[in-house]
Amino acid sequence: MKKIIWLFILIVFAFGCNETDFLNETPVSYINSMNFYNTSDEFEQAINSAYTSLQPLHGGRGVGANESGWAFGELRSDNTTFQYNESNRAAMAFEQLDEFTMDSGNGIIASAWDNSYIGISKCNTVLSYIENTEVENKERYIAEAKFLRAYYYFHLVRHFGDVPLITDVIKGYNQAFELNKRVSATLIYELIITDLEEAKGNLPASYDAPDAGRATAGAAKTLLAKVLMWNGRYSDAAKELKEVYTSGQYSLLDDYSSLFDINNENNEEIVFSVQYITGPHNLYHTLMYRFLPHDSGTEYLPLGQIEQTGFNIPTADLIDSFEEGDDRLSTIDFSWVTDKDPVYQNSIVPFTKKYMDNGHTIRTQTGNNVKIFRYPHVLLMLAECYLREGGGDPLPLVNAVRLRAKLQPLSSVSLDDIIHERRVEFHCELDRWDVLVRTGKAVEVMTAHGNQQRERKFVGENSYKKIKLLFPIPDKALDLDPTMEQNPEYK
Known part of the structure; x- marks a missing residue:
């Protein structure tokens, strides 16, 4: 079986039919839980539901979805932009995010907030009810819930700063409002690190095919390392990354483009990815449509393009940053020539091929997994930790990524080299903005990018x-x- 089929329909009653967060009118804990959370199968269904909140964060379903993964990670950065659509202005929320003109009414941030807390509430529910039970796989279920809770909180804290901290099931309206208070980001990070420290030892190294996509020990250690790097703890992060690096669990594929073949998902390079599938389970996404030029019609989509598309378009600056001969450039398509707001060389709207599902048979239903961590993340993060704190040689780690891209090895490596390598390795995925912010380069880079973008008549x-x-x-x-x-920048 290609990926987990989340048993969403079966367990939605146990988590609230509206998938509402802890602030909404019907707290999750008001559902009759006495008849649930008693067996291993029921807790597995509950954990499956906690995974489903990853999907709307990273790839929404249907027209008007407000997924934040690629929008926060790439569109916000200098890597990607949008193709202006004069005839349809319904997706201005993405344009505002791209151009730093968004305000607190933006639907993308509301969706990110809601879906993160929905996921957190599901994790809290599992952790609350499993504590006093004895069921098979109990420790693994706890570890999965803590991994996911850490992931959702990390999505919140690094994008919003101080946020409400909820670790229990909400049992009434008063409690919900009492807990709806922002706490220091330091406290959020303490919970995230504690959750991941506890999770990593109780997660397996891998799963059989039917359970591919669940959190593994490698995924927990990689996420923990990323969190530690955000907090300037590079030596501690290196310890986690070295364990993943030496585990023998992951390796680079020979062919970069094969990584994004929908028939080659959950391969040996994937550390963690969000699972999608087409069909009647409502577990698909529309990213192929979203990222193709809005005026491309049936050229690449036999079933026809939809509205609110032409996003995550590679910028000229990104394209020009590739070294000559870099094989990774092959995943950007330059074939669409148009007079409708071209982005590159005055006539082209380039687009990423990383989310192509050419075999899908139902319009808008595509099923590519969204990759969160790949083995090159481990290599380049470890290289940066070694460069900053010592303890190892960063050069062979960076060169391993470069050699796979058919580039010559470097003779020495700097922080800028690593940042560049991450830019081109993970372009159009969801990596760039985080790197710019964490390394202190966001203002400088984005100011320069803004000056370039102002040359476009629609900016x-x-x-x-x-x-x-x-x-x-x-x-x-x-x-x-x-x-x-409110955050001071928006008052």
Whole structure:
């Protein structure tokens, strides 16, 4: 079996039919839980449901979806932009995010906030009810829930800063409002690190095919290392990454483009990915449509293009950053020539081929997995830790990634070399913005990018005027609690 089929339909009653978060009118814990959470199978269904919140974060379903993974990670950066669609202005939320003109009413940030807390509430429910039970796989279920809770909180804290900290099942309206208070990001990071430290020892190295996509020990250690690097703890991060590096569990594929073949998913390079599948389970996404030029019609999509597309388009600056002969450039297509807001060389709208599912048979239903961590993440993160703190040689780690891309090895390596390598290795995935912010380069890089983008006639005069490192707290959270403070950049 290609990937996990999350048993969403079977367990939705146990988590709230609306997939609402802890602030909404019907707390999850009001569902009759006495008849559930008693067997290993029921807890497995509950954990499966906790995974499903990853999907709307990274690849939404249907027209108007507000997925934040690629939008926060790539569109916000200098890697990708959008093709202006004069005839359809319904997706302005993405344009505003790209140009740093978004405000607290932006639907993408509201979706990111909601879906993260939905996932957190599901994890908290599992952890609460499993504590006093004795079921098969109990330790693994706890570890999966803690991995996922850490992932959702990391998505929140690095994008919003201080956020509410919820670790229990909400049992009433008063408790919900009492807990709807922003706490220090330091406390959020403490929970994330504790959860991952506890999870990594109780997760398996791998799973059989039917369970491919679940969190592994390697995924927990890689996520923990990323969190530690965000907190400047590079030596501690190196220890986690070295364990993944020496585990023998992962390796580089020979052919870069084969990584993105939908028939080659969950291969030996994948450390963790969000699983999707077409069909009646509502577990697909529309990313192939989203990332193709809006005016491409049936050229690449026999079933026809949809509205609100032409996003995550590679910028000229990204394209020009590839060295001559870099095999990774082959995953960007340059065949669409148009007079409708070309992005490259005055006539081309390039697009990424990393999310192509050419065999899908139902319009808008594509099933490519979204890759969160690949083995090159481990190599390049470990290289950076060695470069900053010592303990190992970063050069062979960087050169392993370069050699797979058919490039000559470097004779020495700098931080800028590693940042560049990450840019071209993970382009159009969801990596660039995080790297720019963590390394302190976001303002400089994005100011220069803004100057270039202003040459495009559709970029507004207020675009890129202030490069903001955090996103605004959504209006809905502020409306529910007027005492909650907005991030200073948005007041």
